[in-house]
Amino acid sequence: MDENGIRTDGRRWDELRPLKIEVGVVKNADGSAQIEWGKNKIIAAVYGPKEMHPKHLELADRAVLKCRYHMAPFSVDERKNPAPSRREIEISKVIREALQPALFLEDYPRTAIQVYVEILQSDGGSRVAGITAASLALADAGINMRDLVVGCAVGKVDGKIVLDLNDTEDKEGSGDMPYAFMPNLNQVTLLQMDGLFTHDEFKEALELAKVGGLKVYKVQREALLKKYFSGGGPETSTTSAELMEEA
Amino acid sequence: MPQKSFVVETIKRNQLVEALSKGKRLDGRDLNELRKLEIKTHVIEKANGSAMVTLGNTQVLAGVKVDKGTPFPDTPDKGLLIVGAEVLPMAAAYLEAGPPDESAIELARVVDRGVRESEMIDVASLVIKEGKWVYSVFVDVNILNADGNLFDATSYAVVAALLTAKMPRFVLEGDVVKDTGERVPLPVSKIPISVTVASINNTLVLDPTEEEEAVMDARITLDTEDGGNLCAGQKGEPGYLTPEQILTAAEWSISKGKEIRQRIKEATGA
Numbered sequence: 111m112d113e114n115g116i117r118t119d120g121r122r123w124d125e126l127r128p129l130k131i132e133v134g135v136v137k138n139a140d141g142s143a144q145i146e147w148g149k150n151k152i153i154a155a156v157y158g159p160k161e162m163h164p165k166h167l168e169l170a171d172r173a174v175l176k177c178r179y180h181m182a183p184f185s186v187d188e189r190k191n192p193a194p195s196r197r198e199i200e201i202s203k204v205i206r207e208a209l210q211p212a213l214f215l216e217d218y219p220r221t222a223i224q225v226y227v228e229i230l231q232s233d234g235g236s237r238v239a240g241i242t243a244a245s246l247a248l249a250d251a252g253i254n255m256r257d258l259v260v261g262c263a264v265g266k267v268d269g270k271i272v273l274d275l276n277d278t279e280d281k282e283g284s285g286d287m288p289y290a291f292m293p294n295l296n297q298v299t300l301l302q303m304d305g306l307f308t309h310d311e312f313k314e315a316l317e318l319a320k321v322g323g324l325k326v327y328k329v330q331r332e333a334l335l336k337k338y339f340s341g342g343g344p345e346t347s348t349t350s351a352e353l354m355e356e357a
Numbered sequence: 358m359p360q361k362s363f364v365v366e367t368i369k370r371n372q373l374v375e376a377l378s379k380g381k382r383l384d385g386r387d388l389n390e391l392r393k394l395e396i397k398t399h400v401i402e403k404a405n406g407s408a409m410v411t412l413g414n415t416q417v418l419a420g421v422k423v424d425k426g427t428p429f430p431d432t433p434d435k436g437l438l439i440v441g442a443e444v445l446p447m448a449a450a451y452l453e454a455g456p457p458d459e460s461a462i463e464l465a466r467v468v469d470r471g472v473r474e475s476e477m478i479d480v481a482s483l484v485i486k487e488g489k490w491v492y493s494v495f496v497d498v499n500i501l502n503a504d505g506n507l508f509d510a511t512s513y514a515v516v517a518a519l520l521t522a523k524m525p526r527f528v529l530e531g532d533v534v535k536d537t538g539e540r541v542p543l544p545v546s547k548i549p550i551s552v553t554v555a556s557i558n559n560t561l562v563l564d565p566t567e568e569e570e571a572v573m574d575a576r577i578t579l580d581t582e583d584g585g586n587l588c589a590g591q592k593g594e595p596g597y598l599t600p601e602q603i604l605t606a607a608e609w610s611i612s613k614g615k616e617i618r619q620r621i622k623e624a625t626g627a
Contacts, residue, residue, distance in 0.1 A: 196462050203459045210595035297597035303590030304474040
């Protein structure tokens, strides 16, 4: 950050990167959404409720939620081996656990609901962008939900808590905290953290993540409304500057 | 986790939840009380460092192996520090041998994050020749008996093993790395302490047992370093936490972390 508190990409500490979300982009899927957030380009698709394979893993009283977070080989600077890494396996698990509290899985016994999150291009905060898109894809698939799930990361750059880290800030900053929550219920469904935070900074970071997340929620909600209530115009776009004015 | 029979889980859940509503746990502990913690170091002679940690009935063994290695291309000026964890099939009736599943991967990565982010080991000083040779520090943990809270037990074992490890000192002679035969302590600067809290029916309990984990809605692990700052964290399991619960977990992590750090210091002579 420079002496005026302006970040490497020209944002202030509490500004989001440009965010664009579109619902219904994968025609074969039961639900899907594409998100462009900073340089992140991510597609989430949902199939289900469908038959559970293998059969013996189905649950008698609810659906099984399955989730795959995967990065395309060309999504990062150095080619990524397409085989799932330990990082991707962990992120698949935390994304699944971030989405599950929002779903009425008990409405779909003996079935599976499969969520795919494909990172076509990766920037800072790909898991929270993936969650934001995946929860829209689930809504688009018509799965019964308590709330949408919004992801938003906060971090620490030059000793200051800032919203929505980009790739450079993620790699060179001193802390990163991916966060996801259900905005209408104010329940946190994902929290991860690395880097040093004092107790006060931790509180501040949680608060900022929520404020940032509510801005993301606005765009997320509009994208869903646009698909279903505006006669087919599938696209919505809000820049962080516009968001700032409204906030 | 395999599916346990629902009858058992419902009965167990009711029992647990009823006790928790009165602020009591089935094993008589306070909500934020750690089980009996025992730490034994120097248990494996052939390892550079080792520690057996017993937390209630959870038992884990960590071993440190230090060797020479090549640095990662993006960090040519840093030594390697890699934490791995394996839940042995002997650790519980429902486990089977096989490659690590997502829970085991999460466990290893969360413990690794705590050690790494606290900057416990000064990896910059573990360089023999920049870009070519560095020290590689592998900490591998075997879970011998699983009775809940593997995250904290594993973390304490890793920390105790690193604190008491003696590594070889390598020197460069021409282009060849030679072992001087000397054995020196690792460059340790901080002691990270992991504290895990489970939410069961909106009551928080510290250091959950296997039974409590079987019915918990969500889990949060927060690590602190010596200064009382938080340095790593992970929420897990398919439930939610409220922001207030997260702040309580942070307070517990800071206050309990201090006590546990003291215990580990005493056990390791650090």
